[in-house]
Structure formats: C-alpha cells, structure tokens
Amino acid sequence: MSPTDPSPGGLARRLGTGDAVVVGLGAMIGAGVFAAFAPAAAAAGGWLLAALGVAAVVAYCNAMSSARLAARYPESGGTYVYGRRRLGDFWGHLAGWGFVVGKTASCAAMALTVGSYLAPGYARPVAVAAVVALTALNLFGVHRSALATRIIVGVVLVVLAAVVVAGLIGGTGPVVGGAGGVPVDGWGVLQGAGLLFFAFAGYARIATLGEEVRDPRRTIPRAIPIALGITLAVYALAAVAALRALGPAGLADAPAPLAAAVSQAGAGWLTPVVRVGAATAALGALLALILGVSRTVFAMSRGRHLPAGLDAVHPRRQVPHRAEIAVGVAVVALVCVADLREAIGFSSFGVLIYYAVANAAALTLRRDEGALPKAVPVVGIAGCLLLAATLPGTAVLTGLMVFAVGVGVWWAGRSVRSHR
Incomplete structure (x- = not known):
C-alpha cells in the first residue's frame, strides 16, 4: 500500500511530520497569544508566567499520553477512540462529547477574535464569513488546508517576533509578582493555568488526523512534542514582552493585549501589523479547529454516538464533508451568542475532561504497547481535574450541565448501538 493510499476508513493519507506540526502550531499559537493571555492575567496577576508553567506541565503529560495512544490507534477521533478501546464505550463517548462541544466553543471564540481585530463594529458578520470560508476550504481537502496553515x-x-522585540526593548513593567512584590495567589495561578490550557490544546488536532498522516506510528509521536515545545517557547517570550510593556493589570484589562x-x-x-497578525493567527486556529472537530464528529457518527450519516466520505475529495458542514453550521450558530472570555473558560473545561480520559487510557497501556512511566498519565489526570475545578464558576457550571446532556445522549443511544 502506498503511503498516500486511503486508510481503511476511506480518508487519504497526505500529511507528513512537517504538515502535522504546522496544523498543531496553527491551532495553538493563534488561540494562545491573542485570546487567552488577558483572562489568564486577570486570574493570575503578576504570576502569569507561573500559570503558564503549570499549564505547560499538564499539556506535556497530555501530549505524551496522546502521542502514545495515537501511535497505537492511528484513527480519526483521538481520545474518543482511545477511551472506547481502553476504558469502555461510555468513557470514549464522554471524551468525544467533551472535545466536540469544547472545541466548537473554541471555533466560535477564534471566529470572534477575527472579527474583533479586523472590524470591531462588525465582529459577528465577519466571524460568520470566516467560518463559512474556512469550512469551504476544508471541503476541498486536508492538503490544501495544511498548506494554508503553513503560510x-x-x-x-514574524509578527510575534516584532512584538517580542518591541516589548523587551521598550517595556519597563514588572514581569513576575507584580508591583510591590504581590504574594503568590495559588488559586489564581491554577485558574490562570486552566484558562491558558485553552492555548495549548492544539496538538489534539494532530491526533485527530490519525487517518490522514503518512506513517502515523512515527509521525504523530514526533509531531506532537515538537509543536508543543515550539509553542511554549513562543508563549513564554510573548508573555514576558507583554508583561514588561503593560504590567499585569494592564495586560488583564487590554481588549487587544499585544x-x-x-x-x-x-x-x-506596529499596531496595525499586530492587528492583522492577530486576525491571521485566529484564522489559522479556526482552520485547524474546524478540521479536528469535524474528524471527531466523523468518528463518533461512525460509532453511532452521533447521528448516522455524518460519517459520509466524499467520493472524489475523500474528506468527511457532511461532518464538516455540520460543524460549520454549529459554529455559526454559536458565533451569534458567544462571549469571547466565557467561551475560553467553557472550552477549557471540556478539553480538560477530554484529556483526563486520554491520560486514564494511557495508564492502561502495557510496556509492549509503548507504555509511558506511570507518573506521566497520573500527573496528567490529576492536573486536568484540578485545573477544570478551578476555572471560573460559570464555566464549571455550564460544563457540568453540558456533560450531563452528553451522558443522556449516550444512554439514549445504547439501544441503537446494541443492534448494530
């Protein structure tokens, strides 16, 4: 079989390691730098860098668990697949549900970021147009989407490099602790880390492309840590530059912090350049997010955890076109009612639960299956649950309600799946 031949599920394997890394970078960097820093600074204050470090540790554990599982199960769906294979049908459904609803909220947040930077007075219409355009791009095939993301x-x-240089040279504000040596606020640091986790979740898009990468058992474990490491370095530099220029309070209050x-x-x-860069970054994140969510919807429909028919593959372009259209419609609906900061909190809650299941699945791997040291998935589970619990109360309450709906959907669909 050729490396580019369709996988058993019918999707073409076109992506190499570089393409997979770029898909992850497009999702993480766009979301993190331009959307998550302000609410995280509001929570963590002068200890934003500490919150970034906590988020990075949890993200590393999640990345390692996801990489090992993705190498063993190179299928579309990510933790939805891993949870079902290693823990049982319910846990797979719960993970898939968390990913779909959480990342649909992320799509709305990124679309609104595009509108807010490009045309503040017309943010929602611009956001809708962005979703429609990028959904259409994905319908033409994942290879074109990867090339667009690379650009x-x-x-x-380049834009972030200019921001970092300007902030480091011209800034004079405190970077750590805040003015007057503000003592560390543990709860605020954890809440800030939970909000910043929104910015690190892009590597999930790599795992959900398991049926579309060449040699997935080698490509995915390589691409995930590379994308995560590059992103962490970029975030740390951008955070230091923003804190030096604005200080913790100024960063927290800025609608467009960079x-x-x-x-x-x-x-x-540089301000107009940064605004264009922010919109470009958010477009890159939105592109990768729609791509990843649609693949999980495709996998869940194939497993009859979502309505049948969404698992259709276009006969010529070999993409899950119905799932992509359904995700696009759902995001457009959310754009009409979404609040950017609340969407970030809700998205973080859903994705943290998703990764808690991923770590639990990785904990069941045997040595001959590529098991990690037990400490990695254990820290990942504990970190995900802790950060989810410390998110803003509205995000936690909304997340619990939405997951309760997800449990009801699983329960109602049991009879359908049992007769397959």
Whole structure:
C-alpha cells in the first residue's frame, strides 16, 4: 500500500511530520497569544508566567499520553477512540462529547477574535464569513488546508517576533509578582493555568488526523512534542514582552493585549501589523479547529454516538464533508451568542475532561504497547481535574450541565448501538 493510499476508513493519507506540526502550531499559537493571555492575567496577576508553567506541565503529560495512544490507534477521533478501546464505550463517548462541544466553543471564540481585530463594529458578520470560508476550504481537502496553515503560521511568527522585540526593548513593567512584590495567589495561578490550557490544546488536532498522516506510528509521536515545545517557547517570550510593556493589570484589562503592548512600548507603528497578525493567527486556529472537530464528529457518527450519516466520505475529495458542514453550521450558530472570555473558560473545561480520559487510557497501556512511566498519565489526570475545578464558576457550571446532556445522549443511544 502506498503511503498516500486511503486508510481503511476511506480518508487519504497526505500529511507528513512537517504538515502535522504546522496544523498543531496553527491551532495553538493563534488561540494562545491573542485570546487567552488577558483572562489568564486577570486570574493570575503578576504570576502569569507561573500559570503558564503549570499549564505547560499538564499539556506535556497530555501530549505524551496522546502521542502514545495515537501511535497505537492511528484513527480519526483521538481520545474518543482511545477511551472506547481502553476504558469502555461510555468513557470514549464522554471524551468525544467533551472535545466536540469544547472545541466548537473554541471555533466560535477564534471566529470572534477575527472579527474583533479586523472590524470591531462588525465582529459577528465577519466571524460568520470566516467560518463559512474556512469550512469551504476544508471541503476541498486536508492538503490544501495544511498548506494554508503553513503560510499563516509563518506570518504569525514574524509578527510575534516584532512584538517580542518591541516589548523587551521598550517595556519597563514588572514581569513576575507584580508591583510591590504581590504574594503568590495559588488559586489564581491554577485558574490562570486552566484558562491558558485553552492555548495549548492544539496538538489534539494532530491526533485527530490519525487517518490522514503518512506513517502515523512515527509521525504523530514526533509531531506532537515538537509543536508543543515550539509553542511554549513562543508563549513564554510573548508573555514576558507583554508583561514588561503593560504590567499585569494592564495586560488583564487590554481588549487587544499585544496591540496595546507595542503601543505602550513606543512602537505604535506596529499596531496595525499586530492587528492583522492577530486576525491571521485566529484564522489559522479556526482552520485547524474546524478540521479536528469535524474528524471527531466523523468518528463518533461512525460509532453511532452521533447521528448516522455524518460519517459520509466524499467520493472524489475523500474528506468527511457532511461532518464538516455540520460543524460549520454549529459554529455559526454559536458565533451569534458567544462571549469571547466565557467561551475560553467553557472550552477549557471540556478539553480538560477530554484529556483526563486520554491520560486514564494511557495508564492502561502495557510496556509492549509503548507504555509511558506511570507518573506521566497520573500527573496528567490529576492536573486536568484540578485545573477544570478551578476555572471560573460559570464555566464549571455550564460544563457540568453540558456533560450531563452528553451522558443522556449516550444512554439514549445504547439501544441503537446494541443492534448494530
């Protein structure tokens, strides 16, 4: 079989390691730098870098667990598949539900970020147009989407490099602890880490592309840690630059924090460039998010945990076209009612539960199956549950209610699945 031949599920294997890394970078960097820093700074204050470190540790555990599982089960669906295979049907459904609802909220957040930066007075119409355009792009095939993401990531990294230089040279504010040596707030650091986790979840898009990468048993375990490491380095530099330019309070209050940072640092001429870069980054994140969510919807429909028919594959382009259209419609609906900061909190809750299941599944791997040291998935489970519990109360309450609906959907569909 050729490396580009369709997988058993019918999807074409076109992506190499570089493409998979870029898909993850497009999702993580776009979401993190331009959307999550402000609410995380509001929670953690001058200890934003500590919150970033906590989020990175949990993300590393999740990434390692996901990589080992994805290598063993190179199928579309990510933890939905791993949970079913290792823990049982219910846990797989719960993970898939968390991913779909959490990342649909992320799609809405990224679309609104595009609108807010490009046309603040017309944010929602621009957001809807962005969702429609990128859904159409995905319908033409994952290879074109990966090429577009590669271009977007390159542009964003250049813009962020300019922001970092301006902030480090022109900024004078405190980077750690805040003015006057504010003592560490443990709860605030954990809540900030939970909100920043929203920015690290992009590597999930790599795992959900298991049926579309060449040699997935080698490609996925390589691509995930590479994408995570690059993203962490970029985040740390951008956080230091923003804190030096604005200080913790200024960063928390800024609607467009990196644009405000370059202006405060005396490089106001960069502000339009940063706004365009922010919109470009959010478009890259939205592109990868729609791609990943649609693949999970495709897998859950194939397993009859979502309505039948969404598992159709286009006969010529070999993409799950019905799942992609369904995700696009759902995101457009959310864009009409979404609040950016609340969407970030809700998304973080759903995805943290998703990764708790992933770590639990990884804990069951045997040595001959590529098991990690037990400490990695154990820290991952504990970290995910702790960060989920410390998120803002509205996000936790909404998340629990939505997961209760998901449990009801699983219960109602048992009879359908039992007769397959």
